[in-house]
Amino acid sequence: MxxxxxxxxxxxxxxxxxxxxxxxxxxxxxxxxxxxxxxxSKGLLKKFGPKRIIDTPISETGFTGLAIGAAMYxxxxxxxxxxxxxxxxxxxxxxxNAAQVRxxxxxxxxxxxxxxxxxxxxxxxxxxxSHTPENWYANVPGLTVITxxxxxxxxxxxKSAIRSNNPVCFIENEKLYGYKDEVPEGEYLTEIGKARVRxxxxxxxxxxxxGSTHRALNAARTLEAEGISVEVIDLRTIKPLDFATxxxxxxxxxxxxxxxxxxxxxxxxxxxxxxIQRELFDDLDAPVHRLxxxxxxxxxNGRMEQAVLPNEERVVVAIKEVLA
Amino acid sequence: MPAADPAVKNSKANASSRLPExxxxxxxxxxxxxxxxxxxxxxxxxAFQQGKIKGFCHLYNGQEAVAVGTISVxxxxxxxITAYRDHAHALTRGTDSKxxxxxxxxxxxxxxxxxxxxxxFFDVKRHFxxxxxxxGGQIPLGTGLAYAQKYLGTNRVTLAxxxxxxxxxxxxxxxxxxxxxxxxxxxxxxxxNEWSMGTSQARSSAGDPLTKRAxxxxxxxxxxxxMDIDDVRAKTFEAVSLARTESQPxxxxxxxxxxxxxxxxxxxxxxxxxxxxxxxxxxxxxxxKAKLITQKVATEESLNAIDEEALAEAQAAYDFAExxxxxxxxxxxxxxxxxxxxxxxFRPDIRG
Numbered sequence: 001m002x003x004x005x006x007x008x009x010x011x012x013x014x015x016x017x018x019x020x021x022x023x024x025x026x027x028x029x030x031x032x033x034x035x036x037x038x039x040x041s042k043g044l045l046k047k048f049g050p051k052r053i054i055d056t057p058i059s060e061t062g063f064t065g066l067a068i069g070a071a072m073y074x075x076x077x078x079x080x081x082x083x084x085x086x087x088x089x090x091x092x093x094x095x096x097n098a099a100q101v102r103x104x105x106x107x108x109x110x111x112x113x114x115x116x117x118x119x120x121x122x123x124x125x126x127x128x129x130s131h132t133p134e135n136w137y138a139n140v141p142g143l144t145v146i147t148x149x150x151x152x153x154x155x156x157x158x159k160s161a162i163r164s165n166n167p168v169c170f171i172e173n174e175k176l177y178g179y180k181d182e183v184p185e186g187e188y189l190t191e192i193g194k195a196r197v198r199x200x201x202x203x204x205x206x207x208x209x210x211g212s213t214h215r216a217l218n219a220a221r222t223l224e225a226e227g228i229s230v231e232v233i234d235l236r237t238i239k240p241l242d243f244a245t246x247x248x249x250x251x252x253x254x255x256x257x258x259x260x261x262x263x264x265x266x267x268x269x270x271x272x273x274x275x276i277q278r279e280l281f282d283d284l285d286a287p288v289h290r291l292x293x294x295x296x297x298x299x300x301n302g303r304m305e306q307a308v309l310p311n312e313e314r315v316v317v318a319i320k321e322v323l324a
Numbered sequence: 325m326p327a328a329d330p331a332v333k334n335s336k337a338n339a340s341s342r343l344p345e346x347x348x349x350x351x352x353x354x355x356x357x358x359x360x361x362x363x364x365x366x367x368x369x370x371a372f373q374q375g376k377i378k379g380f381c382h383l384y385n386g387q388e389a390v391a392v393g394t395i396s397v398x399x400x401x402x403x404x405i406t407a408y409r410d411h412a413h414a415l416t417r418g419t420d421s422k423x424x425x426x427x428x429x430x431x432x433x434x435x436x437x438x439x440x441x442x443x444x445f446f447d448v449k450r451h452f453x454x455x456x457x458x459x460g461g462q463i464p465l466g467t468g469l470a471y472a473q474k475y476l477g478t479n480r481v482t483l484a485x486x487x488x489x490x491x492x493x494x495x496x497x498x499x500x501x502x503x504x505x506x507x508x509x510x511x512x513x514x515x516x517n518e519w520s521m522g523t524s525q526a527r528s529s530a531g532d533p534l535t536k537r538a539x540x541x542x543x544x545x546x547x548x549x550x551m552d553i554d555d556v557r558a559k560t561f562e563a564v565s566l567a568r569t570e571s572q573p574x575x576x577x578x579x580x581x582x583x584x585x586x587x588x589x590x591x592x593x594x595x596x597x598x599x600x601x602x603x604x605x606x607x608x609x610x611x612x613k614a615k616l617i618t619q620k621v622a623t624e625e626s627l628n629a630i631d632e633e634a635l636a637e638a639q640a641a642y643d644f645a646e647x648x649x650x651x652x653x654x655x656x657x658x659x660x661x662x663x664x665x666x667x668x669x670f671r672p673d674i675r676g
Binding site for chain 2: 025051056059063064065067072073075092093096097101102104110141160163164165191192193
């Protein structure tokens, strides 16, 4: 085992997959000479050269569409958005082209592309830079949506995403780039569409993702002192959803709290809550509870932004509400 | 009147390569391609009016020399991508007219298995990458095809078509910048039929001619007369040569005209009957037919016979589409995901 930061783990994934397959390349703003706005691509230009690591002008629609066209022709591009908030600029290309050209062509085309970049709030960067878009993309048939929370998963899932023959939205979390944890050595892949129980417990199941998985784990550790045993599932992949892991947990604990950073209306948790109450109704001792960001644009002020997020204090309160 | 032709910039192409002279058989073949597109579109119009084609149907009548002329200059393995007025491009690339008509009827035998419809014809085996509905959305895709052609060292080029309305989309500007900056072998072709649905060029676009946009990117620009297939061929050949020999893009503006409305849903009240009749007097197929006869390349009888064959082909396509089966409803789950071969399948419920 080695200890890596989340960003180093992503860097290793990119490096290994590019070494393995000539058709994989990385393009985006500042990915090459700047070593990446968040340093995820540090050292890659030096290692692979400007044909494989490409600095783009600021034109998300242009370079996203270009990368999709290149994928249609047989390359395997990785497109970096400096932040996923910037993907709003090229929504049409991702949804109408990446996700749908295969269908519209009756199966003649493949789009083996990965869109990746940072996301999430808590850094006081304001309303246009703090989106968590996984729910928007999960709503689109044809897209796979991954949100890793730990370095080992980030590496294994990015490798799998690059090897996938289908379009993947790989949504990282900006606050987690510096998070250090153990990563297996040697070659490994993490399975797309499989959740992971990050903490076992018996009183309540938390279903969470990305930055919120850590908030849930911290709340669980806090409540251990009060004798409350919380099981935390990190979804890892939002779509396709691993309902089996959720079901196994909920049939054991009989109570569930969803913790997500999405804004509430049609956040990913709404889908999970529907499926849980629909399929596990008789296993529930309490209604499904759900904690999301507050339904306001992301403010700049620090205390205010923390209040908007599903912060640890709110998670603790929500856990107690479910157990009451 | 179209503005004067800007010269192609920095081209070594003119000196070292010349558009090959066609033999009589090849010239007659150009006529055949145009007339079969014409008859296919007319048959599609009838079928739409009979309720056999639904949704949107954008016809190409009047513009035949553009698709046929431009594509005739390509190698078989060059790439073509266009917007939603795409029947002619598919047919000219070699897609069977039966498969095209069946697609319009939504049948399983359609070129997109009934999943695409009129706006989404695809024939990837023949290097035709669609068929796209969002105005200008296909231009970054076409730029990407050219990017991959260059990356893989294929020496192939891409023709990426758009209408005069598309030139104002941000996507087009972004793509053009990338093509010029990165020296991509793509030829952007504006099929300028003067009307972006019901809005004239004068009411849509600042700056005339539209080829001026290329200057912003130091990109070569060419204009052609879309009613004259030989002019279309000659000018496209210059652009293709530049792309192939120097990997530089070109913006082409081909002046043409559509006789029908924007689509079958458009009665075309924004144009006068006089305007349409005036343009029809310059019909590209009639002009070329007269040229072939005058030059003694073919007799009127032989060309009329080809006309009849094309009519019969269109009827056969209609009959095939009519008698083809509908797709099974369950096929709606197919063609979403490509089967995985390097990782486990992650959507076993949905097959590829």
